[in-house]
Amino acid sequence: MRISTHWIYQRGVKPITDHLSKLGRVQEEISSGQKILKPADDPNNSARLMELHKQVQLNEQYGRNIIIANSRLAAEETAVRESGNLLQRVRELTIQANNAALNDENREIIATEIGELRSQLLDIANTRDGDGAYVFAGFLEQTIPFTVSDGEVVYNGDQGQRWLQVGPSRQVAVGDHGEGVFMNIRKGNEQLLTKANVRNTGNAEINDGSIIDPTEFQNNFLGHEYRIEFNNDGSNITFDIIEVTNGVDNPTPLLSNQSYVSGQPINFRGMQVVISHPGTDPEDMPQDGDEFTVKAAQDLSIFQVLDNLVTTLETPSQTSVEDAIMTEALANALNDIDQSMRNLNLVQGRIGSRMNALDAQDDVNQNFNLQLKTLQSDIGAVDYADAATRLNEELLALQASQQSFAKIQGLSLFDYLR
């Protein structure tokens, strides 16, 4: 085949430029560390890399969210723990106060300390977190959640709870509203509250009571309180059960003239209580006019408990009746404090399990992150060994084409003619 002079030059230069451009490409790959320099290099993997990049970034965001969640929960936990400690102190004081040896003045001092503790508790309940938001106010974060109104502590927040996204489909609550922590604490055995009147002269006791017919209980018991009044004429002991609605007695007793047997269950309106007295001493039996109340449990606020306790302790108690009343009240208060502490424990437990969940989710996120980054590098990162080899190949090829061109273009017949 005939080769023209023009072609020799064409043919010689083109490979040189080709090798140069390939060399340039290898160089770019090596210096950037990326195999895929532009989408046209590998459209499919290019799209995959973008998707991976997004996942990695989402993961990092979840990590940030977890940090924020942890700090909020830590703030809440501290407050709850301090409240618990505070209540523990109150408990000790209450037990201390229930000593017959103390007089009014002593009790007054204890009352003062409990008052102080109550104020402290109010402060704790109004804790703010790092952003200046009230921790226990629900969504109304700029509103002081607990304030004193008419001598009573009221809750001004709402029942909102904030959640944060910590995983692709995982949200964790980062707070509890004040109503559930400090205000709504069920008394008694969660459903029923039974009480013996402090002025009772007999020694009969009433148990906690239980629901034996839930339907009947739901339909008929709720909405009223019930008072069991004893009549004791010396030989017969009978009792009436009186229904009380909104503080008003129903003139017709629910049950009347029931004969009393110690330890025998008394059933009405779907529930059952047992009143019993120890021993056989007539003094211990329910006396004339002794009363017991049975009602559905009502919610209770910790502050109210403390306020009631302070009031109780400040009441002078001189007579044995007053003493008995005092003891009864203190026993009730202790019960309430225990209930409150149980609730705080529950809340603390919830916080703890949330923080555990956060840790677990963080681990999952980080593992996932590792996988993603590995995949990213598998797809997009350059293999240096391979790139270095290619670099050498291209250099060699370039040198070879340059040298061969130099040799060929120097040949011409004109050189040999004369």
Next chain:
Amino acid sequence: MVDILNTAIRGLMAFRAGMATTGHNVANVNTPYFSRQRVELGATTPEKQSYGYMGTGVNVESVTRAYDDFVMKQLRGHTSGVSQYEELNDLTNQLSALLGDTDVGLTPDLEAFFGSLQDLADSPTSITARQVFLDEGETLTNRIQDIDDALNSLRDSIDTSITNTVATINDYSQGIAEVNRAVAQAADSDTNPPNDLLDRRDKLLVDLSKLAGIQVVAEENGALNVFLSNGQPLVVGINTQKLVAVQSGFDPGEVTVRLEGQAEGSDLERYITSGELGAYFEFRRTILNPAQDGLGLLAMGLAETFNEQHQQGMDLDGNLGEALFNVGAPRVLSHTTNNDDNPAIFSAALNNTKERYELSFSAASNYTLTRLSDGVIVASNFTLTNPLTVDGVTVELSSGATVTDGDRFLLQPTAHGATATSYNGNNAGSDVVFQAKALPVADSSNLARSDYEILTSGVASRATLTNAGNATISTPTIADLDDENLTNTVRIRFTNATTYDVIDDTRGVTLASGQAYTSGATIPATGDYNGWNAAITDGTSPIQAGDTFIISAGYTVKRLSDSQELLSSGDLTALNDVMRDEGLHLALRGGPAQYGDRFLVQPTRLGSANFEMALADPRKVAVAAPITTTATATNLGSGVISAGNVIDSSRMELQNRVEIRFTSDHTFNVFDLDTDAILDKGVVFPPLVAQADADNSGTAGITAPAIVDYEAERLRNTIEIRFLSATQYEIVDVTTGDTLTPAGGSPYTSGNAIDLNALDSRYGSTFQISGAPVAGDRFEIKSTTSNAISYNGWEVNITGEPHGDIIASPGSENTGTGTIEKPLITDYQADNLTHTVKIRFTSATAYDLLDMTDNGVTISAGNIYTPPGGAGLGTVTPPAGYGWTVDINNDPQAGDEFIVQNDGDTFQIKSNQGGIGDNRNALELVKLETTPQLLDGNDFRGVYAQMIAEVGAQGRRVENTLQSQEALLQQSELSRESISGVSLDEEAANLVRFQQAYQAAAQVIQTSNSMFTSLLEAVKG
């Protein structure tokens, strides 16, 4: 005697010519497209001598060039290809650089935007976080606008390049024509062609083929004619046709190419497919436009979905969120050749899936359906004996519904299905069944990334929805295309069953009246109306007065991405039905569109041009949810209410205070405390639902059960209705295993009420099955676990066991011994069931009733009380509306009072004003980042990645094709070079050859001279 001198001289001349030619070749070694020339030597005619023929020397017969036509044709073709792909490669790389790759481009801005949103969800009260979010949004919109601007610049530069290229093509054409003329003048024979001129022409042809693919045909006189690949001539002999760059028919901003003097609409764009010009067109059509569309789709998707969710939230000041983004709208372009005398102009908008309608009924004018977004009455004066389907929604009455004069219903599709609510509380919303076409939440998820072309292709007909009869009308046939009123809107209206009028609504002219109707006959029988004919044929139900048929312009719609025809000659309603599926809604102004009018719909091309933040005040970022819920602290039951979420933020009552009050453990009433309205009464909790089994093969449906006895013992049991055959069914209580129907089943009549309560009074409900079931079909009625409660545009869930009750108690100062029993609820639907009522005895036998909830107003006075025993029962029954009775026993006295009140749990839903720590709406916005809601089920970054991947794939294709085209070009160049190229070595050899020959010839002259001298010497003597 042969003249040696002459022979030698001839030789000398010839060899000098040879050397001259060699010198010419050597001089032109570097001239592009030069074909090496050769002298053709031929021996001259010999002289006849007695001893034979004596040669007389050599002659230069011609100077030819070494040239191959076929190789040149190949070369031109490959040159076009290489030019085309080089240009495409260049443009694609530019585009790729603009859009960026994995690390640059839009991706970091999208990431920063979503990151700031997550941070905002973490710290909803922080003004800084809100400001950062708005700033990132601004950066994102600016970036998208920047990219869009850059794309538009690329578009402009392509337009400029097209214009320049066209000018250059015209120059080349002119040059070729001139050479053609010179060649025609210079050529005298085939064997003596003007070689250098021909070479020059070849060069012009190759240069021209770089710009556009051409075909070359030789003419007899040596001229070459040049044609475009579709046969349009550029150069014919010495005449040229100029190309002009003109505005495209649809888009004044786009340049296309036409032959000068051709009519509008004859663009050459689709015929120019190679060369640089072809590259420009191909790039614009297949790479640039889709990329800009993709960007627009991204912008519209972001705007739509974010705006919608943002408007469901509440900002720092307690107001509902406003729009976050503004974005461009779809556009419809009219072709320049469209009729411009009262032109038809289309406008397009994204289809609104949240369209709300009002259905109202009056005795005088039946039902009217109004679309609320624009107040347009979609259908009027219709009865709902059959379901009505219009505008993409279906409306029907549920069985047993009683709708009375003045009733109005609000129909709205929600994310959870379509609902109907009654405005005036007379009927339950369940009287109307409303179905909206199931479209996904975000409108833009339906937008195909394609343009649509609408052609007015004829005339279409339709029977109006509200026709009482079901006669059909045929597709009109066109008798006269040139009739200027062809596409006018014409109504054929029946005045009675056999007579009709024909009215041209566009011109306001009656074309015919009192025409006699025959089923199936052509209308009109002779001639045509406005250039068309149609036929109306009876259906099963006869035509009645008022039935109307409409003839109007018919449109054909083609989706350009896959050239799929979506509609063939349908009217405007059919057009919108089809476009609705694509996510668009079209409206027409002016018109009507004339036959042949064309329109181009570009749904997303302009999306990103006007994409900007609509919000600047950080206080207005709606992070919180607008409502919050509370369970009253004194609730006795264990019911828990969820935080609630918004399903329709356009409801004005959304933030009204609403109270859910339980009247019994399983029923509640709902009150709107701000408007003092009863939203619902006697709602069963958890609700009872009826559903057909998914495997049913029959076509029967079941209505929701109606409660007859709320306190029925087995009300909430799961009931299964099994069909033993198409006409017999049995009912089984799955919870207890009892069979309620007699053995062999009960007969089934479609549409009849099935009263479970009558079968067994422990079941308390009735329902209806209608349609055609088959043996084996099953239906189930049961208490659901999904207890979503929705009013006023929000939805909450109540879980657990709430308590509800009505209780009675005696007054505190009663003197008598009257006792009051527990009240009995007789009507759960009573309006005042939850009011506190005081029974005050005025004497031992008379009492007044006072409504204490209503400020102690007297309900009724002087009621007679008959003590139990004897004739009376001691029952106190308040008037209707209170829904209970109660027994009072023993002896009430004058002045005694008894109170009856509702003791149930209450839950409140109210405005979340002040709830700035709430981040619920931010969490919903965050979800938008990863929810797949755009094209092909991608999320936002997925769409962007796909866009870039497509550009990348095109780039790869172009690169590969370029490489192969370059290889082909190299081959043809090699072929050409090997035939026509100058080889210096060869010329050197030729030079030597001719030089030697010249010297030899000179020597011959010398010899001849010396021979003559010798002769002269010999003769001189």
